[in-house]
Amino acid sequence: MSAEARRALVTLVIDGREVTVPQGATVYQAARSTGIDIPIFCYHDRMPPLGACRMCLVEVQKMPKLQTACTLEASEGMVVSTTSPAVRAAQESILELLLINHPLDCPICDKGGECPLQDQTFRYGPGRSRFVEAKRDYAKPISLGPLLALDRERCILCWRCVRFGEIIAGDDALKGFVRGFTSEIGTPLGLPVESKFIGNTIAICPVGALTSRIYRFRARPWDNEPVASTCAHCGVGCSVWLDVRGGEILRARAREEPEVNDVWLCDLGFFGHGYVAAGDRLTTPLVRREGRLYEASWDEALGLVAERLRSARERGPGRVAFLGGRRLSNEDASAAGRFFRDVVGTPHLDHRVDAPPDGASLGVSWGLRSSLDELGRGDVFVLVGCDITEEYPVLWLRIKAAIDRGASLVIVHAGRLEIRRHARCELLDRHDRLAPLVSALAAAVSGAVGAGSGAAARDDLVGEGATGDDLAAAARVIASGERVHVLLGRLALDGPAGRDLLRSADGLTRRVNGTLHIARGRGNDFGAQRFGLLPGEGGMDAPGILRGAAAGALDLLYVAGSDPATAVTDGAAWESARGGVGFLVVHEAFLSATAQAADVVLPVLVLPEKDGTITNLEGRTLTLRAAVKGPGQARADREIFDLLTARMGVAHGHGTVARIEPVAEPTAARGGASPPLILVIADRLFTQGSMTGRCRGLTDLAGTAHCLVHPADAARTGVTDLGLVELATEHASVIVQARVSDATLPGQVLVHRGYDGVPVHALVRWSPAPVGVEIWPIAPPGAPPGGGTP
Amino acid sequence: MTTEAAMPESVLLRWVRAEGMAEIEQYRRAGGYDAARRAATELTPDQVIEMVAASGLRGKGGAGFPAAQKWKFIPKAAPVKYVVVNGDEGEPGTFKDRTLIEGCPHLLVEGILIAAVTIGARKVYIYLRREFYRGRRLLEAAIAQAREAGYVGERIFGSDHAVEIVVHSGAGAYIAGEETALLESLEGRRAMPRQRPPFPAQAGLYQQPTLVQNVETLCHLPVIVGLGPDRYKELGPPALFSVSGAVARPGVYEAPLGVTLRSLIFEHAGGMRPGRRFKAAFPGGSSSVFLTEADLDVKMDPDSLRQAGTMLGSAAVIVMDDSADMVEVMARAVEFYRDESCGKCTPCREGTVWIAQIFERILHGRGRTEDLALLDSIAAGMTGTCFCPLGESVPPGLVASLRLFRDEYERRIAVGAVHVC
Amino acid sequence: MTERAREEIRRLAGLYEHRQSALLPALFVAQQEAGYLSPEVLESVAETLELPLTEVTSVASFYGLFYLEPVGRHVVHVCTNLSCMLNGCQRVLSRMQEVMGVRPGETTPDGRFSLRTAECLGACEEAPAVLVDEDRWAAVTPEEVEPLLDRYR
Numbered sequence A: 001m002s003a004e005a006r007r008a009l010v011t012l013v014i015d016g017r018e019v020t021v022p023q024g025a026t027v028y029q030a031a032r033s034t035g036i037d038i039p040i041f042c043y044h045d046r047m048p049p050l051g052a053c054r055m056c057l058v059e060v061q062k063m064p065k066l067q068t069a070c071t072l073e074a075s076e077g078m079v080v081s082t083t084s085p086a087v088r089a090a091q092e093s094i095l096e097l098l099l100i101n102h103p104l105d106c107p108i109c110d111k112g113g114e115c116p117l118q119d120q121t122f123r124y125g126p127g128r129s130r131f132v133e134a135k136r137d138y139a140k141p142i143s144l145g146p147l148l149a150l151d152r153e154r155c156i157l158c159w160r161c162v163r164f165g166e167i168i169a170g171d172d173a174l175k176g177f178v179r180g181f182t183s184e185i186g187t188p189l190g191l192p193v194e195s196k197f198i199g200n201t202i203a204i205c206p207v208g209a210l211t212s213r214i215y216r217f218r219a220r221p222w223d224n225e226p227v228a229s230t231c232a233h234c235g236v237g238c239s240v241w242l243d244v245r246g247g248e249i250l251r252a253r254a255r256e257e258p259e260v261n262d263v264w265l266c267d268l269g270f271f272g273h274g275y276v277a278a279g280d281r282l283t284t285p286l287v288r289r290e291g292r293l294y295e296a297s298w299d300e301a302l303g304l305v306a307e308r309l310r311s312a313r314e315r316g317p318g319r320v321a322f323l324g325g326r327r328l329s330n331e332d333a334s335a336a337g338r339f340f341r342d343v344v345g346t347p348h349l350d351h352r353v354d355a356p357p358d359g360a361s362l363g364v365s366w367g368l369r370s371s372l373d374e375l376g377r378g379d380v381f382v383l384v385g386c387d388i389t390e391e392y393p394v395l396w397l398r399i400k401a402a403i404d405r406g407a408s409l410v411i412v413h414a415g416r417l418e419i420r421r422h423a424r425c426e427l428l429d430r431h432d433r434l435a436p437l438v439s440a441l442a443a444a445v446s447g448a449v450g451a452g453s454g455a456a457a458r459d460d461l462v463g464e465g466a467t468g469d470d471l472a473a474a475a476r477v478i479a480s481g482e483r484v485h486v487l488l489g490r491l492a493l494d495g496p497a498g499r500d501l502l503r504s505a506d507g508l509t510r511r512v513n514g515t516l517h518i519a520r521g522r523g524n525d526f527g528a529q530r531f532g533l534l535p536g537e538g539g540m541d542a543p544g545i546l547r548g549a550a551a552g553a554l555d556l557l558y559v560a561g562s563d564p565a566t567a568v569t570d571g572a573a574w575e576s577a578r579g580g581v582g583f584l585v586v587h588e589a590f591l592s593a594t595a596q597a598a599d600v601v602l603p604v605l606v607l608p609e610k611d612g613t614i615t616n617l618e619g620r621t622l623t624l625r626a627a628v629k630g631p632g633q634a635r636a637d638r639e640i641f642d643l644l645t646a647r648m649g650v651a652h653g654h655g656t657v658a659r660i661e662p663v664a665e666p667t668a669a670r671g672g673a674s675p676p677l678i679l680v681i682a683d684r685l686f687t688q689g690s691m692t693g694r695c696r697g698l699t700d701l702a703g704t705a706h707c708l709v710h711p712a713d714a715a716r717t718g719v720t721d722l723g724l725v726e727l728a729t730e731h732a733s734v735i736v737q738a739r740v741s742d743a744t745l746p747g748q749v750l751v752h753r754g755y756d757g758v759p760v761h762a763l764v765r766w767s768p769a770p771v772g773v774e775i776w777p778i779a780p781p782g783a784p785p786g787g788g789t790p
Numbered sequence B: 001m002t003t004e005a006a007m008p009e010s011v012l013l014r015w016v017r018a019e020g021m022a023e024i025e026q027y028r029r030a031g032g033y034d035a036a037r038r039a040a041t042e043l044t045p046d047q048v049i050e051m052v053a054a055s056g057l058r059g060k061g062g063a064g065f066p067a068a069q070k071w072k073f074i075p076k077a078a079p080v081k082y083v084v085v086n087g088d089e090g091e092p093g094t095f096k097d098r099t100l101i102e103g104c105p106h107l108l109v110e111g112i113l114i115a116a117v118t119i120g121a122r123k124v125y126i127y128l129r130r131e132f133y134r135g136r137r138l139l140e141a142a143i144a145q146a147r148e149a150g151y152v153g154e155r156i157f158g159s160d161h162a163v164e165i166v167v168h169s170g171a172g173a174y175i176a177g178e179e180t181a182l183l184e185s186l187e188g189r190r191a192m193p194r195q196r197p198p199f200p201a202q203a204g205l206y207q208q209p210t211l212v213q214n215v216e217t218l219c220h221l222p223v224i225v226g227l228g229p230d231r232y233k234e235l236g237p238p239a240l241f242s243v244s245g246a247v248a249r250p251g252v253y254e255a256p257l258g259v260t261l262r263s264l265i266f267e268h269a270g271g272m273r274p275g276r277r278f279k280a281a282f283p284g285g286s287s288s289v290f291l292t293e294a295d296l297d298v299k300m301d302p303d304s305l306r307q308a309g310t311m312l313g314s315a316a317v318i319v320m321d322d323s324a325d326m327v328e329v330m331a332r333a334v335e336f337y338r339d340e341s342c343g344k345c346t347p348c349r350e351g352t353v354w355i356a357q358i359f360e361r362i363l364h365g366r367g368r369t370e371d372l373a374l375l376d377s378i379a380a381g382m383t384g385t386c387f388c389p390l391g392e393s394v395p396p397g398l399v400a401s402l403r404l405f406r407d408e409y410e411r412r413i414a415v416g417a418v419h420v421c
Numbered sequence C: 001m002t003e004r005a006r007e008e009i010r011r012l013a014g015l016y017e018h019r020q021s022a023l024l025p026a027l028f029v030a031q032q033e034a035g036y037l038s039p040e041v042l043e044s045v046a047e048t049l050e051l052p053l054t055e056v057t058s059v060a061s062f063y064g065l066f067y068l069e070p071v072g073r074h075v076v077h078v079c080t081n082l083s084c085m086l087n088g089c090q091r092v093l094s095r096m097q098e099v100m101g102v103r104p105g106e107t108t109p110d111g112r113f114s115l116r117t118a119e120c121l122g123a124c125e126e127a128p129a130v131l132v133d134e135d136r137w138a139a140v141t142p143e144e145v146e147p148l149l150d151r152y153r
Ligand SMILES: Cc1cc2nc3c(=O)[nH]c(=O)nc-3n(C[C@H](O)[C@H](O)[C@H](O)COP(=O)(O)O)c2cc1C
Pocket: B058, B059, B060, B061, B062, B063, B064, B065, B086, B087, B088, B089, B090, B091, B174, B175, B176, B177, B178, B179, B180, B212, B213, B214, B215, B217, B218, B388, B389, B390
């Protein structure tokens, strides 16, 4: 809409009230703006009107028939009645028709108390039903996956859930089947719904037809106390309501925040709170004695930690290092930073526990370089090694909306993304060839920008999935953009030749005056970065700390807000670091792999138990509110640092930090031909980590760890779909389920991290060269899958 | 008595009834494709539109919208435009489009070419209902012949126009005949009607300006351009009527618009069967309001029928004689709409089921006296509240039948009551 | 689904501006080859046209002429709409049921015929009209039912 059109206004009369609205507004919107309520079911203000339920009929002077207010554009001089006898009669009819097959089981319905159908019936409904036939009778709710249940008889076929999948999420998760009065909402053959956004359909279903299998029957809405807070899982930082009852978070709902999540959440946000109330939370400090961890008092544990810190400090500066930050609040992070820098006196701090030493991640600051809102106004999006729906799902909704307004999506990846249908161009190549691919793309963009015509693309630079034509087409799309946003993801940054790739991507972005975003980091990594959990002067970064620890250069390693035992992307680095350091202190909510190896474990509160703030990937500060109390004696991280400070006394200032020679040299890149099959480790939204593995529903979605094998490689290696396979590198092997799929490319096996039972990082060492992997089948499909290590 | 053979002025059926009209040679020898050639090489689009406007041609698919007016809505400057031919012919009692296609597929191809060059569409899709297997074969052969002759494809008739024609099959859904549902279906989706505005002429297939036109409507074009609009009008203008049901000679008849119902039934279609009396007729398919004996002299044209409280629709005249059970007839009509409702909007989806259930009760001897008032009231609740005309098709006929044949309903209910006791 | 069918589907997709337009024709190609649209066939169509399986299945389920369950070698459609009803289609349908020994919507045990009722076939001048596979039969009488079915082995 042009600025001029935006300013154009129309004035109309609704129920005798004069209303002025911008041109293009509907009668429904006009009525709302003046406080007149028109009943609706199918209309949802984030989607274009459909006009299907016919509940919003109004009478308009000079129009022969009643009109649906949700679809009718307001025009100058229109005279509308929302309450005339004809309107009333129509509303009664529609409600009567909607109710003839509705079970009216409100007393046992989750939606009771927040159900538009119940409310409308109360206000507009006929007193009694004249319907004497038998109501539709379906077997009770069917489950559509671990999160979603559908009561078909309650469904009023408003199509909101279907259109959410088509218009907002773009995943076409739920659909209508059959037609007419036999129409049903669902999935093909009742298969589990495939979506990362299904919680939203539960939220917008105007009746109790779609309900959460996690929350079903657990509470009535009026019993819940809603707490306004922020989801801290992926880094987007969506605003949520945490509904609390009896000291437990029963459900999460989206809280409207136009500049971040609008009114949506992903399913990690909706269902990722179960871990808070998990039964195996740590409730008291643990101290190691004779090789075993015993419960201890805070006094004892803190005393021990303070003493060890003091003695390390006395041995000289820089004998202590701190790792972690992702799970800390801004306040915790800042307290940790102050404590280690000023009290302990060490520059060795880093939150980037999962970054490899030679990738590009350590050389850039993480996060977006524009606001989410500005990003949403882009006209070309280039995703480079960024699996957006697995990593920042709600960010995808913004990009999807931009695509619907005409923006183009270009995907550069080492496999097929689930959103590929929405892309204009897709450039695929094996993980170790992404860097040359991006460099060729950058060159082609330069050509396209310079010549304005077809870019010269060299076919030898692009492999498997992409051809020179694809490259030229993608370059033209990118060059034509006025607001180009390039999102560089972890797969690209941390992959082979990540630094070259970063340089090319940067060049490409500059060429079109675009914005380069570093789509790297989860949770509150961005707060940790901002509040100083980065190496100080002379300080070591995370891989350096691990190597230093292994080399005996550290007396004490302190971990908070992280689980390096599973997060470090080198299977040996953590083990040798632990082995080489005298004392390990860990803040944890669970007895994680890191905690199990600690000398002292201090039980901490998790984010939904704390007041404070976090920082999202665009650098915005967002508020956390303590929704529930923590278990036992668990404390906030910052409180622990305060207590330690009190016991430590202030540092005597920094001395010069001893230089630590790197010990474990990175495996030299094996020159020449790359191995026949390389291993790619990728992120996933639903995993079995220490938090997500404790959220009912999500664990089912995560399923068991699996790897993706291209059909060509499967045929060669005898791997069958859903069969168990052993994946072996020169370092270790794991057993996982195989999925044969062309979502990956020939020559690479893709496996997901985040399954604590299958430590895939054990398979790899930090290395700039691609890691070769062998794969062989060990059991046919149907054999019970399990995880295992050598 | 005038018979079909005695009507030499037949201008549409002439092509259909003649031998060998599926062959392009035969069709051309009879003057076929001359009109399209003129439209493509001699006449300007405006001239063609003026001819169509002067002819008074109205859409034959049911809505009766003036064809020229629709053509004028198509934005001239739009770079991509489509013609979509509505050959879904699903309206019960309608079979004229099939008759035209099977009898003379070239007539349709020629009509399409005239429309396409006039509005400037390069691509035409013919949405043909699936069950017209024979029609599809003939039509595809005709298009292939026309392509061979240089009438379809690039530079047709040596002009600068290019026209491609693709035949597309429906898959068994009456609602796909409704023009916006048809476009949805042609885009590979469930045939659910779209919100209007925007109208297809503004944003139709793939959101581009699209002319949706019925098969018969297009078949009139070669005649109009060929004879000139004045002569065409003098002939009636001519129209096709599908006459079926309880008549002696069911069939498609060409008669001047405004012919009386009596003439159609008793002259063209050979009257009632021996020993039977006329009872009622739908003048325009099962969604029109019945005409009874008193209405036999009503004129069969859109305006006269509207005045008579009913409509011409697609000119499907379904005739019932004194052996017809009007409750059963109405029940069957309602069942049709119930099964063919797309399910998008509440009143159509739920109203048709409810009404059908009441009919089922009545037909099975479990009717109640208050059901008649209930039927009336459900019909009222559906009137003017449905998303598209499919749902709106039910109330007029139902309400009229309750008024005109109330005794039959009451008898059913009374008899049923006896059975129940 | 055979590679030939996939080829044909890809060719069909080329006839339209958007490949989803080829969905209905593609489903017929698949149905003709496989007999009916089993979940696996639907999946193949979805894959070939690069459309979500949810969408493909949802669309297929909307239309009456897509068979989501197995059908007989010959599908018999008896029109039961008004004009045919006024011309005694009920008797033809009853006779069909007798001869085949199945009710509408069912398939004979030997897998030869599926019997279905149809809405108006657009052939009312030939009422009662019957469609067997792609052949239309005019003014069928109950007596003609048996010989007519005998033509289809
Ligand atoms: C439920 C419904 C079914 C329809 N079926 C058909 C049909 O089968 N054939 C047809 O030509 N028009 C049908 N129409 C009318 C079309 O919507 C549209 O008016 C017509 O294709 C326009 O072409 P015309 O102007 O040449 O008549 C139907 C309309 C409705 C509401």
